Amino acid sequence: MKQSPQLQAAQARMAPGALTMDGFLGTDPRDLAEILEDDEGAVRRLGLAHEALAADLHRLTERAIGGFGAPVAEGPFELCACEAMGVLPCPFGEPGLHPKAVIEARRTDTGERLSWTALQVHLIRAHGFYEGRGSPFRLEPPVLARFLGLHPPPQ
Numbered sequence: 001m002k003q004s005p006q007l008q009a010a011q012a013r014m015a016p017g018a019l020t021m022d023g024f025l026g027t028d029p030r031d032l033a034e035i036l037e038d039d040e041g042a043v044r045r046l047g048l049a050h051e052a053l054a055a056d057l058h059r060l061t062e063r064a065i066g067g068f069g070a071p072v073a074e075g076p077f078e079l080c081a082c083e084a085m086g087v088l089p090c091p092f093g094e095p096g097l098h099p100k101a102v103i104e105a106r107r108t109d110t111g112e113r114l115s116w117t118a119l120q121v122h123l124i125r126a127h128g129f130y131e132g133r134g135s136p137f138r139l140e141p142p143v144l145a146r147f148l149g150l151h152p153p154p155q
């Protein structure tokens, strides 16, 4: 996939200090088009779609935010919405603002932990974007799928 001017502009908004202090790309040397293409392949190899990952993440995010900073239980998950203050725009540049919440989650059955931001639910659903490698909130699709307990539909 060739990087379009729109993706080039989005990539600039993902730099550290543009929209967020840490930015969205970490230490990833790939351009945005390549990151999107690689993760698209990774999700397809899992037999999943971005929407399926985003739907579960959205449900857990809403539950966590409903706890107003106190831990909440949801199935095998213990969730907490921290730093839930303010809003920020999507780096892909369309209008609208997203709540600036960090969700901390732990599976009580495996002890595994994962953190994500409320904006990432939108980034995955609308853009198939999981952040760059080395970014503090990068979600590796196979790690996320395992954490959520998502398995591909039977063939």
Ligand SMILES: [Zn+2]
Residues within 6 Å of the ligand: 090, 091, 092, 093, 094, 122, 123, 126, 127
């Ligand atoms: Zn967006």
